[in-house]
Amino acid sequence: MKPCPGRLPNAILRGPRVFASAQVDNRRMLFELDQIDLSRGGEPVLRGLSARIPEGASCIAGPSGSGKSTLLRLLDRLVDPEAGTVRYRGEDVRDRDPQALRREVCLVPQLPALLEGTVADNIHFAAELAGREPDVGRLLELAGLGPSFAERDAARLSVGEQQRAMLARALALEPRVLLLDEPTSALDPETKAAVEGTLLELRRRLGISLVLVTHDLDQARRMSKWLLRIENGRAVVAGPTSELLAAVG
Amino acid sequence: MGALGIEVTIGEVIASLALVTIAVAVSFWRRTGLEGDIAVAVVRSAIQLIAIGYVIQAIFDSDSLLLVFALIAVMVVFGAFTARQRAKRVPKALGPLLIALGVAGAATLGLVVALGIFEPEPRYLVPVGGMVIGNSMTAAAVALNRLGDEIGDRAREIEATLALGASSTVAAAPSLRRALRSGTIALVDSTKTTGLIFFPGTMVGMLIAGADPVDAVRLQLVLLWVLLGSVAISALIATTLAYRGFFTAAHQLREPPQP
Numbered sequence: 001m002k003p004c005p006g007r008l009p010n011a012i013l014r015g016p017r018v019f020a021s022a023q024v025d026n027r028r029m030l031f032e033l034d035q036i037d038l039s040r041g042g043e044p045v046l047r048g049l050s051a052r053i054p055e056g057a058s059c060i061a062g063p064s065g066s067g068k069s070t071l072l073r074l075l076d077r078l079v080d081p082e083a084g085t086v087r088y089r090g091e092d093v094r095d096r097d098p099q100a101l102r103r104e105v106c107l108v109p110q111l112p113a114l115l116e117g118t119v120a121d122n123i124h125f126a127a128e129l130a131g132r133e134p135d136v137g138r139l140l141e142l143a144g145l146g147p148s149f150a151e152r153d154a155a156r157l158s159v160g161e162q163q164r165a166m167l168a169r170a171l172a173l174e175p176r177v178l179l180l181d182e183p184t185s186a187l188d189p190e191t192k193a194a195v196e197g198t199l200l201e202l203r204r205r206l207g208i209s210l211v212l213v214t215h216d217l218d219q220a221r222r223m224s225k226w227l228l229r230i231e232n233g234r235a236v237v238a239g240p241t242s243e244l245l246a247a248v249g
Numbered sequence: 250m251g252a253l254g255i256e257v258t259i260g261e262v263i264a265s266l267a268l269v270t271i272a273v274a275v276s277f278w279r280r281t282g283l284e285g286d287i288a289v290a291v292v293r294s295a296i297q298l299i300a301i302g303y304v305i306q307a308i309f310d311s312d313s314l315l316l317v318f319a320l321i322a323v324m325v326v327f328g329a330f331t332a333r334q335r336a337k338r339v340p341k342a343l344g345p346l347l348i349a350l351g352v353a354g355a356a357t358l359g360l361v362v363a364l365g366i367f368e369p370e371p372r373y374l375v376p377v378g379g380m381v382i383g384n385s386m387t388a389a390a391v392a393l394n395r396l397g398d399e400i401g402d403r404a405r406e407i408e409a410t411l412a413l414g415a416s417s418t419v420a421a422a423p424s425l426r427r428a429l430r431s432g433t434i435a436l437v438d439s440t441k442t443t444g445l446i447f448f449p450g451t452m453v454g455m456l457i458a459g460a461d462p463v464d465a466v467r468l469q470l471v472l473l474w475v476l477l478g479s480v481a482i483s484a485l486i487a488t489t490l491a492y493r494g495f496f497t498a499a500h501q502l503r504e505p506p507q508p
Contacts, residue, residue, distance in 0.1 A: 040504060076412055078501055098499045103414035113409035116423070126413045166409075173413060 028055045029090070030177065030209055031075055036084035038070060044233060045070045046081070051228050051235040057203055057210040059220035059241065062230040068213040069110065071230065072179045075211065076107040103130050106175035110182045110213075112162030114154035119145070119165045122154055126172040134172045142205075143168035144198040160191040167198070177209045178202075184219070196223060221245055266291070308371050317371050321358075321378045325350040328386035335390035336491070338397025340503070345490035346389055353385040353483035354378060357475055366471055377472070380451075384436065384476045385483035392432025392484040393491055399424035400495050400502075408502050417496035425488050432484030440473050449473060
């Protein structure tokens, strides 16, 4: 079978396959989802979804409308399932204070949504929520932005710059986990490579776990150690990214 | 001739409908689709004002404060139901509206009586109460309408703020600010221009009825300033209570209701 760039062939992905299940058990689990049902606008989005996401860098892949973004919102408890449980580090997310959980597990949405004001205003806003005094210059540098961005009007940045500003704002919370919803979807290849480099550097320097939603399996190969594929609201395959993508060819 | 030197005959009232035909013609001409609403407004205003005229006459004759409170309570309920029609995107808006209009009415009337501006008599409390409830209803309706649009249109920004661990109160604060401003800005603006390009109704009524212009101005100022307070109270309470309906206890933005 010839590899299909950016997509997993359906023949490989169909069926509830878990690659290298023994290795899963040896990893520390970040998230465990058990029999999740969730609807939006009366339409089922996630149906009986069960999956585990280990510590480290993971990717969630799947076609448009498969429920990837909803899954991220579930992990951040921005939405609750109608049935099933979501556990973060072994604890039901409903047993945790939702605001404290979101400061520890911070979601960066796909489309930038900065508040009115400068980039520094946005960073200060987030830092105050977490009761911290931010080092704006360092946060900008971590997100791959120069210090001159601090006083730039957030509304006047390009989409790529806004996405990095969103990242800097999220980092002001000093999270342990970043949930990233297609963080490079609107970027040109050069900026995309820069953002990927930034995220890998964050993982290396700060030890933050990353859960990244992507359409792009080449990106999953570069960015993650663990891959979860969902289709029609169900987890269809999960395993170490290298092993799973090697099976594709 | 009426008590204050003015009498309007039925024929004169009907003659004023000529202006309504112009409004209907404009609606037809520019295809605004408001002909039906204009007709309903004319019929409703006639029936409602005639009915309330008899009710007020009965209350004045009885000189009963209990009846005054009952009338104001009815106004509050009708006002809340009417305002809810303008706040369709706001979940469970009726409760906040009832409380907003009720508190605005009670606080305003209580204050003007306590300060000795008006005597606690039906002939003062009924018309002032009607003005207060009417203006409070408009302010609350505009504010909630704007709040529904704000939260609906800025859902992405609000959820991104919640994702930082912000409370729903913090995430909704910019929308609340804009909604409150929308609810009160119309009266603030008309108060600014009053006497220059706009003569308020009470003053006009008193001047037509033959009152001393200085007396008319004094009463109008009292009413304008009282109304400013009441619309601020009403819009503040309505938005402060209603925004909670958009969020769960876990600080999650609720899914908008199905159309």
